[in-house]
Amino acid sequence: MNQSSKIRPVPEGTKTIGDVTVLEPVFSCRDVEVFYGDKHAIKKVNIDIGRKQVLAMIGPSGCGKSTFLRCLNRMNDTIVGARVEGAIMLDGQDIHDKRQDVVQLRARVGMVFQKPNPFPKSIYENVAYGPRIHGLAADRAELDEIVNISLRRAGLWEEVKDRLNQPGTSLSGGQQQRLCIARAIAVNPEVILMDEPCSALDPIATARIEDLIDELRESYAICIVTHSMQQAARVSQRTAYFHLGDLIEVGETNKIFTNPQAKLTEDYITGRFG
C-alpha cells in the first residue's frame, strides 16, 4: 500500500496532456501498449484511476478505449494474437506479474459488457454465481443475503423480488443490464469496468443506470467507456480522451468539457468529428 500512496512517476516523453496522475490510485498504468498481431492498438498509455470516482473514456470508434478497458482485468488474454506490454499496477502490484492470478484479478475487477449478457439461468442464480464459485457464502442464508443486497444496490430488487426463479433473460434490456451490475457487485470488487453499458438501452433505462453509477461510485472505482459525451459529463469525475490508440488528454471532467487543452479533444467534444 505504501507504494501506491506515492505518485508513480510518469515516463518521460509522454504526449498526454492534463493530469495523468491522482493521489492513491487504484490502477496506475505506465507505458501500456497493446498489439493485435501486427496492429498497434494502444500506444504508450499512461493513466491513473482514482478510488471512489468514475473515469469516463471517450473517443471516436476504433480509438482503443475498449481495448484499454479490457486490459485492466486481462480480458484481452482470451483473444488469440493479442499482446499487452507495459505496467498495469493494481494497488501497487503488476497484474501481469506471475504471482497475480487472473481468476483472482477478475474477482477484484468486475466487468459489465456492452450488450447485457445474463447467464441463461434464473435471476437468483445469475447473482449467486460469483459468490458461489469464489466460496463467499458459508451457507444458503448468507448467499440469499448477498443476492438480496446486490440486487438492492443495483436498484433491481423491487422489480424482481417475486420472480427470482425466472430466467434472467426474461427481463427487459435495462433490467438485464442492472442484473449484470448486480452480478458484478455480488463478489464485492474494488473496481467495476463498464464497456458502453447503455449503448443498447433506451433513454429511461440509461438514466437509471447513470443514477446507479453515481450511487456505486461511493463504494467502487468505476471505469466507463462511452460514446455519449453527455453521459461522460453527467456521470464521471475524470475523463480521458483517446484517439487512434493514443491517450490525448485526461483530466477533471468539467475541465475537459469546458476548457480542453488539446486541439483533437476540442474538435471531438465540439462535434467536429467522431
Next chain:
Amino acid sequence: MNSTNELPVKSADETQALVRKSLARRYRAEKRFRAYGAAAVLAGIGFVIFLFGTIFSQGASVFRQSYVQLTVTYDPEVIDPSGARNPDELVTADYQALIRASLRERFPEVEGRPNLRELYGVVSSAASLELQKRVVADSSIIGSRETLWVLADDTVDMLLKEKVSRSAPEDERRLSDQQIGWIDALAADGSLKLRFNAAFLSNGDSRDPEQAGVRGALIGSALTLLITLLLSFPIGVGAAIYLEEFAPRNRMTDIIEVNINNLAAVPSIVFGLLGLAMFIALFGLPRSAPLVGGLVLSLLTLPTIIIASRAALKAVPPSIREAALGMGASRLQMVMHHVMPLAMPGMLTGAIIGMARALGESAPLLMIGMVAFIVDVPAGFVDPSTALPVQVFLWSDLPERGFVERTSGAIIVLLLFLVVMNATAVILRNKFEKRW
C-alpha cells in the same frame, strides 16, 4: 444533373415498368424451385413407403408360425427303460421316437419307410426338444398322455402362409402331393394352424428357419451399443471440449483436426481391421464379443461425436463466455457451468447420429468375428454374439424360403430398436434444452 452524371436517367414510370417486367421472371424461377422441391419430397416419401411396405409385407408373417397339435404318449419304454429316472438318461433319450409314434397313431394308414419318412418330415426337429424340456422339468409325466402344440417344419409353414405354390410340378416342390394331403387333413380338423411366434423373439439363431430367432442378435446389438455409448460419448465430448476450449492453436492441433475430419469418412470396414489387429491380436480380447464390437464401433462413432460437439461448442455465444470469465470463473468452470449446458443438445444430436450409424454397421463386425453362427443368447460382454445387421446379412444369404421372412422380420426388429433408441435420446435432449 445530366451534364454531371453520365448514367442515363429514367423516369419513375420507366423504372417501375422494368421492375414489373422482371417480377414475372423472378416469380417463375421461385415457382420452379418450389416444384422441384415438392417433387423431390414426394419421390422420397414414395420410396420410403415402398421400402417399408416391402419389409413389412414380407416380414409381418414371421410373427405367426405353424404349429401342429399332437397327442404324445410319454412311453417309459422309450424314455427311461431302466426306470431309474436318471436325469442324464432322460436328457439323451430318443424323444423323436415319441413324435414318430404319435404321427403314426394320427395317420395309421401310412406304411412303408419312404412314406413314413415323408410323414415325419411334417413336424420340426424342434418338437422332440420340446418333449425333452417337459420331461426333464417334470419326470412325473412319464407314462401319461398329453396333447400339445409343436412346431411344424418350415416347408409346412411356407405352404400354410401361401409363400410357396401348390400348383408347381411335384418334383419342383419340397413337399410331395402326399404330404400336402396330410397337411390339409391336419388343417381341416384344426390341429395345424398359425399361432403367435414367441420363439422368434426368444430364440437365438438356428439352421432351421422355424426355430431361428433374433434374441441373440438383439441382445448382442444392445450390449455392443451400450459399450459404444459409454465409451464414445464421454470421450468424444471430452475431446471436443479440450480441442475447442483448451488446446493451443498450432500445427499439431491443426493436424489432429484434419485427421478427425478424415476419420469420419474412413470406410467402416477399415475400423474392423484395426479392431481385429489391435483388440483381438494385440490385446487378446475374445473374438465375436460385444466388448470388442463396442470398442470398434466407438472408434467409428468418435469422429462424428467430436465434430458435432465442436460445432455445438462453437455455436455458444461468446458473450456467455465473457460473462463467466469476467465474473472470475476459471476456464473449466466457464465450460462446465455455462458453455457445456448450452452445447449439450448439439452434442446429443451428434451422439444420436453416431449411435444410429453404429447400430446399422455390419462390415466392421464381420472383421472381428461377430458374423459367426451363434445359437446361444449372449449373457455378458465377452460371450460370443452377433448383431442385428449382421443377422440380417446372414439370413439373407440362406437358401431356405423361411429365412426370407425372417430377414425382413429382423429388419423390422432393427428398425424398432432404432426408433426406441432415438426416441429416448430425443426425449433426453429436449430435457436438456433450455428454453430461455
